[in-house]
Amino acid sequence: MRVLLLLLLAATAPALAADEDAAALLLADKTSTTAGQSGDWRVYAETAVRESRRQGAGIALHGARASIDARFDKTFAPGWRAVVADRLDLNRMDGVSGNRDINTLKEAYLSWQAEPDRIVDLGRINARNGVAFGYNPTDYFRAGALRSVVSLDPASLRENRLGSAMLRGQALWNGGSLTALYSPRLADQSSDNVFSPDLGATNQRARWQLGLSEKLSAALSPQWLLSGGAGQSPQLGLNLTALANAATVVYFEWSGGRAASLAAQALKRPGDAAFRSRLSAGLTYTTPNNVSLTAEYQYNGAGLDEAGWNALRRGPPAAYGLYRGLVTNIQELPTRDHVFVYLVWQDALVKHLDLTAMVRYDAADHSRLQWLEARYHWTRVDIALQTQLNTGQPGSNYGALPDRRVWQAVLRYFF
Amino acid sequence: MKFERLIAATLLIASAGAAGAAPNAQAILAASDAIRNPGKPFALSVTLVEYRNAKQTDSNTLSVYSKADADSGQFRSLIRFVAPARDANKLMLKNGNDLWFFDPSSKASIRLSPQQRLLGQAANGDVVTVNLAKDYQAQVAAEESVLDGDRQNRRCYKLALAAMSADVTYHHIEMWLDTSSSRPVKARFYTESGQLLKTAYYRRYQPQLGVERPTETVIIDGLDPNWVTVMRFSDYAWREVPEVWLQRDYLPRFKPE
Numbered sequence: 001m002r003v004l005l006l007l008l009l010a011a012t013a014p015a016l017a018a019d020e021d022a023a024a025l026l027l028a029d030k031t032s033t034t035a036g037q038s039g040d041w042r043v044y045a046e047t048a049v050r051e052s053r054r055q056g057a058g059i060a061l062h063g064a065r066a067s068i069d070a071r072f073d074k075t076f077a078p079g080w081r082a083v084v085a086d087r088l089d090l091n092r093m094d095g096v097s098g099n100r101d102i103n104t105l106k107e108a109y110l111s112w113q114a115e116p117d118r119i120v121d122l123g124r125i126n127a128r129n130g131v132a133f134g135y136n137p138t139d140y141f142r143a144g145a146l147r148s149v150v151s152l153d154p155a156s157l158r159e160n161r162l163g164s165a166m167l168r169g170q171a172l173w174n175g176g177s178l179t180a181l182y183s184p185r186l187a188d189q190s191s192d193n194v195f196s197p198d199l200g201a202t203n204q205r206a207r208w209q210l211g212l213s214e215k216l217s218a219a220l221s222p223q224w225l226l227s228g229g230a231g232q233s234p235q236l237g238l239n240l241t242a243l244a245n246a247a248t249v250v251y252f253e254w255s256g257g258r259a260a261s262l263a264a265q266a267l268k269r270p271g272d273a274a275f276r277s278r279l280s281a282g283l284t285y286t287t288p289n290n291v292s293l294t295a296e297y298q299y300n301g302a303g304l305d306e307a308g309w310n311a312l313r314r315g316p317p318a319a320y321g322l323y324r325g326l327v328t329n330i331q332e333l334p335t336r337d338h339v340f341v342y343l344v345w346q347d348a349l350v351k352h353l354d355l356t357a358m359v360r361y362d363a364a365d366h367s368r369l370q371w372l373e374a375r376y377h378w379t380r381v382d383i384a385l386q387t388q389l390n391t392g393q394p395g396s397n398y399g400a401l402p403d404r405r406v407w408q409a410v411l412r413y414f415f
Numbered sequence: 416m417k418f419e420r421l422i423a424a425t426l427l428i429a430s431a432g433a434a435g436a437a438p439n440a441q442a443i444l445a446a447s448d449a450i451r452n453p454g455k456p457f458a459l460s461v462t463l464v465e466y467r468n469a470k471q472t473d474s475n476t477l478s479v480y481s482k483a484d485a486d487s488g489q490f491r492s493l494i495r496f497v498a499p500a501r502d503a504n505k506l507m508l509k510n511g512n513d514l515w516f517f518d519p520s521s522k523a524s525i526r527l528s529p530q531q532r533l534l535g536q537a538a539n540g541d542v543v544t545v546n547l548a549k550d551y552q553a554q555v556a557a558e559e560s561v562l563d564g565d566r567q568n569r570r571c572y573k574l575a576l577a578a579m580s581a582d583v584t585y586h587h588i589e590m591w592l593d594t595s596s597s598r599p600v601k602a603r604f605y606t607e608s609g610q611l612l613k614t615a616y617y618r619r620y621q622p623q624l625g626v627e628r629p630t631e632t633v634i635i636d637g638l639d640p641n642w643v644t645v646m647r648f649s650d651y652a653w654r655e656v657p658e659v660w661l662q663r664d665y666l667p668r669f670k671p672e
Contacts, residue, residue, distance in 0.1 A: 017614075018562065020640035025564055025616060027469060028633040028645045033462040038496075038503035042520075071520060073504065075670055085520070117659045119668060128522040159521040170668075177664040213664050218511060221663065243512055246582065247530040286530040346532075351472045379474075379499050414500040 040074040043415040048150070050408040055390075055399065063093035067150065069160075081111040085126075087160060089148045102148040103195045107163045117172040124197070126163035127181060127209070129225060130253050131239045132280030134340030134360065135298040135333060137255035138237035140209060140227040141183070143330040144190065144201040151408075152371055152388060153356065154342070157331075164202040175215035183207045185230065205230040219243060225255075233258035233273070247286050254279040262302045262334070263312070266326040267319055276301035282340070291345045298338040303327075306364040309335050313365075313395035320395065334397055335364035352377050360398065367392020367399045382412040440553035440574050444590070446597035448546045451617070452490065453624045456482040458654035458671075460497070463534060466643040475499065475534060480671070481544045482656035487511070490544040491661045493669060506666050507533065512582045517666035524663050529584060541584070541634070541646070550583045551576035553590075561591050563600045564618030564633060570594045571601075585612065599629060604637075611637030623651040 046067040051060050071085040085106040093100070109123025126145075130136030134154055145161040168181035187200035207229030215221040225237035235257035244250050256277040264272045282296030304312060304323075312320055327334045339361040348355040353376045360369040368391050375384040388406040392399025458480045465473040476497040481490045491510040496502040506517040507527075514527040527533075547553075557573040571591035578586055586607040591600045599617040606612055613636055617629035630649065636642035659665055 017640075021562075021614060021616070021635060022566065023469075024466075024633055024635045024640065024643040025566065025618075027466055027643055028564075028616075028618075028631065031464050031645045031647075033464060033474075033645075033647045038498060038500075042500065042503055044500075073519065073670065081670055113668070116657050126522050131524075131526065155521060155523070158523055159518075170664075172659040172662070172665060172668075174658040175662060177659075177662070179664075213662075215662070218513065221513075223664075241526040243526075243528060245528075246512075247528050249526045249528045251526070284528070284531075286528050288530065290530075290532050292531060351467060377501065380501075382501070 041070065041072055041415075043068070043070045044412050045069075045415070046410060046412045048408055048410040050406060052403040052406040054402060055394070055404045057404075061094040063091065065092070065150065066090045079113045081113070082109075083111065083123075084108045087148070089150060101194045104147045104160065104162060105197045106159075106161065109163075119170045119172075121166075121168040121170075124163040124165050124202075125168060125181075126161065127166065127168065128158065129211070129223070129237065129239065130280075131241050131251045132253040132282060132296060132298075133284075133294050133342050134296050134358075135280045135300075135338065136253060137278035137280060137300070138225050138227075138239060138253055139331075140207070140225070140235070140237070140255075141202070144204070146329075146331065147198060147201060151386065152369070153358065153373065162198060162202050164207075165199055175221070177211075177213050179209075179211040181209050183209075183229075235259070244283065247288075248283055250281075250283045252279070252281045256301075259302055261304075262300075262327060262332060263304055263308065263323060266323040278302065290347065291343065294340075294342040296340040296342070298333060298340055300333040300336055300338075303333050303335045304364070305336050309364045324400070333362075335362055337363040339363065348374075362392070362397040365392060365396035365399070367396035369398040369401070380414045382410070382414075384408075384410040384412070386410065438555055438572060440555045440572070441548055443555075443572055443592055443597050444551070444553040444574060444576070445546075445548040447590075447592045447599045448548050450596075450598055450626060450628055452481075452544045452546060453626075453628075453651070453653070454483075456480075456654055456656040457624060458650070458652050458656075459648050460650040462647045462649070464645045464647075466641075466645075468641045475502070478671070479544075480654060480656050480660070482661065483546070484510075488549045489546055492544060493656070493660055495669070495671070506669055508661065508663065508666060510661055515663050515666060517663075519667070522667060524666055529582070541632075545584075547576060547588070547590075550579055551588060552579055556589070558594060559591075561601060564616035564631075569600055598627075613637050619647075623648075624653065 048065045050063045053060055067087060067089045069087040073083045075081050087104045087106060089102045091100045107124055107126050109121050109125050111119060111121045113119045127141050129138040141164050147162055150156060150160060164183045165186055166181045166183035170177055170179045183203060185206045186203040190201040191198050209225060209227040211223060211225050213221060213223045219242060223239040226234055228234035235255050237255040240252045242250050258273050259276045260271055260273050278301055279299045280296055282294055284292055284294040286292045312323060341359045343357045345355040356373045358371040370389045373384055373386045375382055386408045390398045390401040390404055461477045461479055463475045464471060478495040478497055479492055481492045483490050489511060494507040496505040504519050508515040512529055516525045516527050553574045553576050555572050556575040559571060559573055560568045561571050563569040572594055574590045574592060576588040576590055585604040587605050588602055590602040593600055602615045604612045613634050616633040619629060619631035620627045621630045630647060632646040634644040
């Protein structure tokens with residue numbers, strides 16, 4: 001009987017497949033397509049409401065934000081391109097004196113492609129380096145670049161930041177490129193004025209950078225960087241990626257050079273310059289159902305070791321405050337060893353629902369930052385629910401963040 | 416490239432001319448590659464419409480710029496996302512298994528593994544041009560009539576394609592090619608364990624860049640046949656693709672008129 005059933009099944013299977021194929025082809029017959037067009041503008045408006053609870057079971061604080069984000073990128077004559085990217089955040093928050101409205105002029109530059117392989121740029125440019133996800137020691141122009149933090153998602157931190165004013169030239173050849181840039185000193189102090197271009201945040205001192213990429217083989221194309229500026233020794237950087245297998249990318253990012261410790265910089269201590277390394281090394285594994293998991297080890301040789309960090313936490317609050325202020329401003333890690341885990345699940349169980357989760361762990365004080373986002377998108381509209389939980393002892397890296405728990409709901413509309 | 420195609424065509428003619436001789440599977444496959452893929456650098460638009468249970472669930476438009484590698488004969492492609500607005504002007508570079516994704520908003524160039532999919536059902540390798548004869552060893556498994564994409568019976572060679580290296584998208588493929596023209600009609604793509612990943616129908620043949628080419632591929636999921644993606648190709652054009660475009664460092668620069 002079982003054999004008969006199997007035979008019957010085997011005989012009907014091709015017919016079933018043929019029916020399914022016919023149904024699919026019928027669907028294709030009815031499909032009408034119009035190839036979409038992308039313009040020179042990408043604009044979206046966003047509104048968000050949030051609730052946060054302070055560390056130590058404080059009362060709930062509420063806030064709201066409305067933002068508009070625009071990017072304009074146009075070739076206005078053969079070889080000439082203009083790019084402007086700007087974002088305005090209007091914030092209303094309980095318990096904060098005054099309302100903090102911030103405009104972030106992310107980029108504004110002209111690009112001249114004299115030849116297909118020779119390009120010069122001038123203006124405010126977001127010059128970003130680094131193949132790692134959670135900590136980019138070779139991203140030399142990240143210092144002072146955050147003006148308005150709307151999400152702790154590394155993708156948002158990379159996008160919503162100030163570029164630096166600079167002159168940049170690039171020569172490309174088959175399998176490689178050489179980039180040189182110079183960013184002059186233009187202002188002394190950062191500005192809180194709503195519409196300030198805030199060149200004082202990004203161009204407080206003259207800096208330069210050289211970048212060389214050269215393809216060594218089909219699989220290996222390292223990028224070397226050399227960066228320096230007023231008041232610092234040159235830093236050498238390396239970015240490397242490789243494919244471990246069809247599902248796994250491994251990456252390595254390193255920066256090293258003579259530098260003062262962050263503590264000496266923050267507390268104006270006598271120079272303790274020495275060769276210091278910073279690195280991020282990790283891998284991204286993608287499962288067959290398209291869940292990408294990134295695990296990253298992060299090391300900051302200029303940060304405090306466990307003993308130094310504990311001593312700072314127990315010491316004068318002013319010194320602690322100065323240190324934290326510096327590392328936040330220059331987007332550095334306060335301590336030596338960290339672990340970062342990032343998970344993205346596209347079309348999680350239902351189509352158009354993306355889940356993103358992130359954990360940052362500080363090995364010196366065992367504090368953690370946990371962040372989770374569920375984002376559903378239609379053609380022009382995104383809705384997202386985000387939650388963040390900061391845990392750790394008082395004074396620890398994440399335990400000292402003002403909020404223990406944050407909830408945020410976001411609505412975004414693409415024009 | 417031209418030389419290789421000449422050899423392929425010669426072999427095909429020779430195999431067809433020799434009465435009773437077994438057709439040369441690799442030459443037929445190369446001839447069908449030449450039908451799907453223009454022989455010089457080119458650009459085209461791809462619109463992907465995705466259905467679940469007969470309801471449209473997604474639509475994307477991409478611009479693809481492709482050029483064959485002089486050494487390997489395999490295509491390298493730059494893919495620009497055109498629509499929806501959320502993804503506009505994001506880029507993907509595919510050079511063999513060297514895959515990069517670039518977002519102009521964050522200036523982030525992220526290396527992808529072949530398993531990471533950006534476009535739902537379609538593997539990154541599906542939206543770009545692939546010369547199968549370069550990556551797969553072909554054998555004629557049968558000569559039979561199959562229903563083509565227009566539900567017409569068509570006399571086909573059924574080719575069994577086996578991957579020549581582990582770093583291609585599919586482990587093995589069954590492909591049906593018209594015996595008279597080598598036109599691709601239908602294909603089934605499998606995992607190493609023999610699980611059907613997807614079925615594809617090549618249809619809507621139209622003259623494009625001097626050859627009748629399929630301008631639509633209908634992809635049916637192997638596990639869930641109610642998951643269907645219709646890929647339509649349009650705006651074919653010869654387009655010079657300089658070598659300097661085909662590297663990670665050019666992604667922030669890519670701005671075609």
